Every structure is written in structure tokens, then in C-alpha cells.
Amino acid sequence: MCPIYVPNYFDENLSARKCIDIAFAQAVPAISNIERDSCVECFACVDACDNESIDFSQQDEIIELEVGTIIIATGWDLYQGDDYGYGIYDNVITQVQLERIIAPNGPTLGHLKRPSDGERPKRILFINCVGSRSLKTHEYCSVVCCNLSIKNSKLIKSEYPDSEIMVCYIDIRAGGKMYEEYYRRARNQGILFVKGMVGDIQEDPETKNLIVKLEPVGTDTIIEKEFDMVILSSASLPSKGTDEIAKVMNLEKTPDGFLKEAHPRLDPISTKTPGIYIAGSCQAQKSIDLTVSQAKGAASEASIPMKNEEYIIELIRAQPNDERCAKCYKCVEACPYGAISINGKNLIEVDIISCRGCGICESLCPSKAIELAHYKDNQYDAFIDALLPIAE
Amino acid sequence: MAGTIRAQYPTAYRIIIVPCTGRVGADLVMRAFGRGSDGVLIVG
Numbered sequence: 043m044c045p046i047y048v049p050n051y052f053d054e055n056l057s058a059r060k061c062i063d064i065a066f067a068q069a070v071p072a073i074s075n076i077e078r079d080s081c082v083e084c085f086a087c088v089d090a091c092d093n094e095s096i097d098f099s100q101q102d103e104i105i106e107l108e109v110g111t112i113i114i115a116t117g118w119d120l121y122q123g124d125d126y127g128y129g130i131y132d133n134v135i136t137q138v139q140l141e142r143i144i145a146p147n148g149p150t151l152g153h154l155k156r157p158s159d160g161e162r163p164k165r166i167l168f169i170n171c172v173g174s175r176s177l178k179t180h181e182y183c184s185v186v187c188c189n190l191s192i193k194n195s196k197l198i199k200s201e202y203p204d205s206e207i208m209v210c211y212i213d214i215r216a217g218g219k220m221y222e223e224y225y226r227r228a229r230n231q232g233i234l235f236v237k238g239m240v241g242d243i244q245e246d247p248e249t250k251n252l253i254v255k256l257e258p259v260g261t262d263t264i265i266e267k268e269f270d271m272v273i274l275s276s277a278s279l280p281s282k283g284t285d286e287i288a289k290v291m292n293l294e295k296t297p298d299g300f301l302k303e304a305h306p307r308l309d310p311i312s313t314k315t316p317g318i319y320i321a322g323s324c325q326a327q328k329s330i331d332l333t334v335s336q337a338k339g340a341a342s343e344a345s346i347p348m349k350n351e352e353y354i355i356e357l358i359r360a361q362p363n364d365e366r367c368a369k370c371y372k373c374v375e376a377c378p379y380g381a382i383s384i385n386g387k388n389l390i391e392v393d394i395i396s397c398r399g400c401g402i403c404e405s406l407c408p409s410k411a412i413e414l415a416h417y418k419d420n421q422y423d424a425f426i427d428a429l430l431p432i433a434e
Numbered sequence: 435m436a437g438t439i440r441a442q443y444p445t446a447y448r449i450i451i452v453p454c455t456g457r458v459g460a461d462l463v464m465r466a467f468g469r470g471s472d473g474v475l476i477v478g
Binding site: 358378399400401402404405406414417419422423425426427429430431432 | 448450452453454456457458459460461462465466469470471
């Protein structure tokens with residue numbers, strides 16, 4: 043009924059969808075939603091719905107919930123720089139767009155077609171590490187792209203054996219269960235893996251084919267080759283809003299911008315904020331199997347304090363001394379965990395669950411009215427005195 | 435850190451463990467100077 047078509051974000055904007063639509067086939071809950079920015083309010087959908095389910099008076103609302111634990115699984119976003127002519131040349135697409143093109147429910151119903159003319163591309167180039175493993179963009183490895191290139195090139199080669207497929211890489215990282223074997227099978231199938239990055243890419247204005255120059259590592263020759271389609275393994279970035287979540291929940295981030303775990307090896311699921319756990323790519327980019335493992339781990343870990351209804355804290359906690367407190371409230375402002383609050387008597391109160399025992403409040407307090415258990419000033423004084431004896 | 439990477443450091447160093455560098459205030463630093471140390475390195 044709806045007369046308005048909008049780009050389908052689920053298909054990476056390669057197809058159109060109605061302005062009122064179920065986001066994608068497996069959406070939970072499977073409820074239609076309206077893109078209000080594009081809606082012209084013709085109300086054709088309201089007239090068409092026999093169940094009178096469409097309510098245009100609905101507004102966005104903020105729902106407050108009281109919860110025991112939180113698992114953050116906000117995922118990742120795709121790097122979309124203009125490297126290798128992405129966004130300029132029609133036939134340069136990302137792996138995520140290719141995933142939609144070859145998906146049976148995608149914009150082309152699973153038939154491999156290139157964006158410029160809808161023809162089947164026969165010569166395909168995959169470029170790995172776009173925006174990753176480079177000091178100019180992102181230093182980290184995006185982990186999943188090597189296997190994604192292997193998988194998609196294998197799929198295309200199996201479906202269309204006359205395809206010529208080349209994969210350019212810096213290193214192939216096919217670690218993990220059965221991945222190296224998968225990589226070998228891809229090579230045996232006739233997919234050409236070339237170590238070396240593309241130096242130049244130009245579009246032929248007539249055919250929209252791409253002319254690529256690259257120098258394979260260990261040779262002194264520059265290969266110039268024409269391709270029908272180029273697929274970029276673009277980097278994964280921390281999802282939009284990660285900074286905001288980190289701020290609201292008092293979480294730390296690693297230098298790459300992903301959320302920081304309590305310990306990189308021994309506790310990769312918990313965060314330093316009690317009751318908050320992380321799963322999946324918000325912590326670091328990872329494959330589906332590792333994401334599932336981490337998610338299950340996070341669910342189990344979160345269930346422990348909820349089932350026991352208790353949370354074990356360390357004894358190193360800030361302890362206020364009401365008699366000494368001059369009520370300057372410097373500690374309230376300084377506490378990075380928001381653990382110190384002002385109570386009804388204008389005195390300070392420490393939430394011993396939020397307190398992480400860092401001691402910033404103690405070093406800052408002008409009246410020495412707040413102390414960290416086991417790390418008190420007089421203990422340190424004695425410590426320093428003992429270490430630095432004054433010679434008689 | 436120095437211990438984990440097996441780094442060597444002069445024997446005149448005295449190490450005081452703190453829960454967080456935020457715990458180190460001017461008073462502790464001054465006390466160390468007052469007791470004759472030539473420098474205080476706050477490492478976190």
C-alpha cells in the first residue's frame with residue numbers, strides 16, 4: 043500500500059524497501075515499523091490494516107528498567123573510507139555488500155550481479171586489510187576478513203567455476219579450528235592468492251571495469267590487470283555510541299576504541315564495573331564462534347550474582363571519616379566511578395560496590411577525612427620511612 | 435612490569451606498591467623527598 047520507497051539499510055542500500063516494513067525477515071520482534079523521516083503521512087497503511095494496529099500518535103519513549111546485571115553486545119561498524127575508490131567507482135564494494143548480494147534473500151536473490159550494470163562479474167579481486175593493519179588508519183587486525191575472503195571466493199568459484207578470482211593480502215590469518223584446511227581447499231580450487239597490496243586502481247569509464255596495479259611481494263614486477271568487480275575487506279570499527287556507553291557505564295576502552303575487559307587473558311568477559319559484562323565485537327573483533335562462546339560465558343557469569351543475590355567485593359574500599367570531613371566534596375567530583383555521594387546529613391557516603399579502591403579520593407582530601415582500607419596514609423608513611431632510613 | 439619483562443634496574447630503587455597512581459598525592463611524594471630520595475617516579 044505504501045507509495046514511498048526508501049533505501050533498504052539491511053541490504054546495505056543495494057535495494058529499496060517500503061517506508062513501512064518489517065526490518066528484515068528474521069527480525070525480533072517481527073513487527074512493521076515506519077521510517078518517520080521519509081513518511082509523507084498519507085495514512086494508506088492505516089486504512090489497509092484490518093487489525094487497526096498502526097498508531098501514528100506513538101512517539102519515541104525512554105523506558106527506565108531496574109536490572110541486576112548488564113551484558114553489552116553492541117557489535118561493530120564498518121570502515122567506509124574512500125580507499126581503492128570505494129564510494130566513487132560503482133563496482134568497488136565491501137564484503138558486507140557482497141554478503142547481501144550472494145544471500146538468497148538479498149537484493150539479487152542470491153545471483154551474483156555487479157552494481158553498475160547487473161551483469162555477472164567474471165574477474166573478481168578481493169583486497170584484504172582495507173583500513174586495518176596500517177598506521178595511517180587502524181593499527182589492529184580486523185580478524186575475520188581473511189576467512190571471509192576465503193569463504194566468499196570459494197562460494198563464487200563453486201557456483202561459477204569459470205570465474206577468475208584473485209585475493210590480495212598482507213598475511214593470510216587463517217588460525218582457528220579447520221580454517222587453515224579451508225584456506226588450502228580454496229587454493230586447490232583455483233583461487234589465486236597474491237601477497238601484496240594494490241597500489242593503484244582506475245575505473246574504465248565505458249565498461250566500468252577496474253584496472254588494478256599491484257606489485258607482488260618478492261618480485262620486482264608490477265602487474266596490471268583488469269577486473270569486473272573489486273571487493274574490499276574493510277576494517278571493523280567500534281560501533282557508533284561505544285564512547286557514550288563507556289561513559290555512562292564507567293567502562294574503560296583500549297587504545298583501539300573497543301571496550302576494555304577486566305583482564306585481557308584471565309577475565310575477558312567482565313568489565314571493571316561490577317555487574318557489567320561484555321560479549322562479541324564490542325570488546326574486540328572476533329569470529330562468530332568466539333562471539334557465541336563469549337556471549338554464553340557472559341550469560342553464565344551474569345547469572346552468578348543474580349542467582350546468589352550477592353556480589354563479592356575486595357576489602358580495599360574508601361572509608362569516610364565524618365568527624366574530619368570539611369564538606370568540600372572534592373572527592374565526589376573526583377571519583378571516576380561515581381561511588382561517592384552526599385547523604386541527607388550533607389556527609390559523604392561511599393557505595394562500596396561501585397568503589398574500585400583506587401584511592402584518588404584519599405590522596406585528594408585536604409582534611410584526610412577519607413581513607414582507603416589497607417592503604418592508609420600512616421601505613422604509607424611507615425613504608426616510606428622504612429625504605430628510606432635517614433642515616434644517623 | 436619491570437619484573438615481568440625481566441628488566442634490570444638499579445639497586446638503589448625502592449618500590450612502593452599503590453592500588454592506583456591516583457592514590458599518590460603530594461604528601462607521599464614530599465615525604466619521600468623529605469627522607470632523602472633524589473627522585474620519585476610514579477609509574478602506572
